[in-house]
Amino acid sequence: MPRWSPDAALRLEAAAIPLFEEHGFGPTTVPQIAEAAGLTTRTFFRHFADKRDVLFLRDREFPHAVSDFMASIPPESSAPATVRAGLTAAGRGIQDWRQPIARRRRIVHSEPALHERELLQRHHLALAIEESLNQRGTDPRQSHTLAAVAVTCFSLAMERWLGGPTDRPFEECVESAWKDMRDCVDG
Numbered sequence: 001m002p003r004w005s006p007d008a009a010l011r012l013e014a015a016a017i018p019l020f021e022e023h024g025f026g027p028t029t030v031p032q033i034a035e036a037a038g039l040t041t042r043t044f045f046r047h048f049a050d051k052r053d054v055l056f057l058r059d060r061e062f063p064h065a066v067s068d069f070m071a072s073i074p075p076e077s078s079a080p081a082t083v084r085a086g087l088t089a090a091g092r093g094i095q096d097w098r099q100p101i102a103r104r105r106r107i108v109h110s111e112p113a114l115h116e117r118e119l120l121q122r123h124h125l126a127l128a129i130e131e132s133l134n135q136r137g138t139d140p141r142q143s144h145t146l147a148a149v150a151v152t153c154f155s156l157a158m159e160r161w162l163g164g165p166t167d168r169p170f171e172e173c174v175e176s177a178w179k180d181m182r183d184c185v186d187g
Contacts, residue, residue, distance in 0.1 A: 009047040009057055011037040016054045017103055025051075025111045052117050055104055059121045063128035065090075070132035079138040083129070083150045084178060090154060091171040102162050126151045153177045 005011065015036035019028045030051050034044045048054050069089055073082045094101075108114040126147040133143035156177035161170045 005039060005043070008037070008039055008043050011039065012044055012047060013054050013057045016051070017100075017107070020055075020107045021103065025107060025114065052114060055108060055114060056117060056121055059125075062121075062125050066125070066128040067132055070129075070136065073136075075136065079133055079136070079142055079146055082133070082136070083146045086129070087150060087153055087157075087174050087178065088171060091157070091169075091174050094170045098162070098166065101158075105158075105162060122151050122155065149181060153181055156180070 012033055016028070016033045019032055019036060023032075028051065030044050031041050033051065033054065034041045037044075044054075048057075066086065069086055070082065073085060077085070108118050129150050130140075130143045130147035133146060134140055138146070153174065154177075157170065157173040160176060161168060161173040164173070
């Protein structure tokens, strides 16, 4: 087995998903994942703290992506407009990822410990959004609220997208969730 692989984390993720689907999350072991990826267990632990982390590999990128995106928005944009633009940007290009996202989501929702980890990831994403809004000079209370709204809206959109017709654009689900949230608040 190779000692170093530049794409090891992605290979481990790709190997883990079918194993979790076939055998279940609990019975699948780290050595099985590493072997299926053609890597060592030691390599696995260089990239992940435990087997739960392999399902959340791509979520590591979110806080950096949020910060980069927020920095690109003109400073005169309102905080709600910035958040809405961020949601739209997050939806770009996601259409091609529907099947892998659905597979991962089924696994995550099959295990309470994974669902808990997903909630923690949402919390970290909300913190990244809130911090970015604070850096833009948004009132901290409004930053906190808008971050929670953004994460909830994205989550609702994801549920609608994965539960709806396969040809429905994710951006349409984001707009629908944003409108429904606004309508609930406006009464």
